[in-house]
Amino acid sequence: MLERRQIQRVVDLALDEDAPFGDLTSQTLVPPTAVARAELVAREPGVLAGAEVFEIAMTTLDPTVKVTLEAADGEAFGRGSVLARVEGPARSVLQAERVALNLVQRMSGIATLTRTYVxxxxxxxxxxxxxxxxxxxxxxxxxxxxxxxxxxxxxxxxxxxxxxxxxxxxxxxxxxxxxxxxxxxxxxxxxxxxxxxxxxxxxxxxxxxxxxxxxxxxxxxxxxxxxxxxxxxxxxxxxxxxxxxxxxxxxxxxxxxxxxxxxxxxxxxxxxxxxxxxxx
Structure with a gap:
């Protein structure tokens, strides 16, 4: 089974790679009090993999960010499905966004392709x-x-x-x-x-x-x-x-x-x- 320590190691490296000195854009343009609300939405049908990975990636920088998972790993979904909801300080959400998406998109791509072979x-x-x-x-x-x-x-x-x-x-x-x-x-x-x-x-x-x-x-x-x-x-x-x-x-x-x-x-x-x- 995929363990949290394995996920955390990957997420920590990816976040550090993506913003080694912070998110210059968000820190410059986004007010520190701004709150973001976001939905992870499927643009095409597939099979979800990486729900916990997405959650950890979104919350590692700022534990006050809240992630609500609306689908589980292995679950098939259609285009337009909401797979997760995110709420928290906008700067934190924006800084974690790309890493979280990169990981869940790749994992879900693998799960979806695997399902077709199976x-x-x-x-x-x-x-x-x-x-x-x-x-x-x-x-x-x-x-x-x-x-x-x-x-x-x-x-x-x-x-x-x-x-x-x-x-x-x-x-x-x-x-x-x-x-x-x-x-x-x-x-x-x-x-x-x-x-x-x-x-x-x-x-x-x-x-x-x-x-x-x-x-x-x-x-x-x-x-x-x-x-x-x-x-x-x-x-x-x-x-x-x-x-x-x-x-x-x-x-x-x-x-x-x-x-x-x-x-x-x-x-x-x-x-x-x-x-x-x-x-x-």
């Missing part, structure tokens, strides 16, 4: 997961947004699991022996995944008896089906590489267990949300 594989057993192709420093937020869209998370970091990819295998002289030794050396709780890019590589991985998941990278549909048949339940089967909305349904129907989609985070468009404000 809906595309409905009726199959395939699980849609993200990858480590996240924005540096924003991984916790982006991974949370994927879950808000109904997707699942892959390993969080390099420290979470063994995942032998093509560049690892290129420098391992005996893959079967290396994987067997890994099972001996690692705790029994450690997950081992191995990426292959050709059908003939599967046998060496299976022979080790060590892999929990075998990733079939950039396989054709026919080869995916053949790979699923060859593995025959002895490991989870993950499909990866160039997955799009046009191809994911066909990939899911090959019988794979997991489909990893880097585009959920590395190619997403921020959702169009706006903060409509009045000042008194």
């Amino acid at each position: 809906e595309a594989v409905a009726g199959t057993a395939a699980r849609v997961v993200d990858t480590r192709k996240t924005t540096p420093g924003l991984r916790a937020l982006e991974r949370h947004a994927v879950r808000c869209g109904g997707g699942h998370n892959h390993r969080y970091s390099l420290s979470d699991a063994v995942m032998a990819k093509d560049n690892h295998l290129a420098v391992i002289p005996d893959v079967t022996a290396a994987l067997r030794q890994a099972r001996i050396d690692l705790p029994h709780t450690t997950h081992i995944e191995v990426e292959v890019d050709r059908l003939e590589q599967i046998d060496a991985v299976l022979e080790s008896g060590a892999a929990h998941t075998i990733m079939l990278d950039n396989f054709s549909l026919d080869d995916l089906r053949a790979g699923v048949a060859k593995i025959a339940g002895r490991a989870l089967v993950e499909a990866s590489g160039g997955v799009t909305l046009d191809t994911i349904a066909d990939i899911a129907r090959t019988g794979v267990d997991v489909i990893s989609v880097g585009a959920l985070t590395h190619s997403v468009r921020a959702l169009d949300l706006g903060l409509d404000m009045s000042v008194s």
Whole structure:
């Protein structure tokens, strides 16, 4: 789950980046007694992610700013929906506005895109997961947004699991022996995944008896089906590489267990949300 400390770290860095010496415009032009009332409004339909992030971003600079959330993470909304209401000192609201919007717009964009991928594989057993192709420093937020869209998370970091990819295998002289030794050396709780890019590589991985998941990278549909048949339940089967909305349904129907989609985070468009404000 996304923890407040993770959110606060990102928000603090973003606020400091955006106004290292304060908001010169608001401090110069906006009266210190002015009060702002604002609504977070959807300019297009989508799925919300980052409600708490928005609230923390709006209130960190000034705890007297009040945020009322009108929608929850994972909730679908239509164009014109009011997702949150904000009230407080105008200078504080204006200084926090862009950071709060940037984060909630990106997270909601990820959640919305993820929902479309998840809906595309409905009726199959395939699980849609993200990858480590996240924005540096924003991984916790982006991974949370994927879950808000109904997707699942892959390993969080390099420290979470063994995942032998093509560049690892290129420098391992005996893959079967290396994987067997890994099972001996690692705790029994450690997950081992191995990426292959050709059908003939599967046998060496299976022979080790060590892999929990075998990733079939950039396989054709026919080869995916053949790979699923060859593995025959002895490991989870993950499909990866160039997955799009046009191809994911066909990939899911090959019988794979997991489909990893880097585009959920590395190619997403921020959702169009706006903060409509009045000042008194």
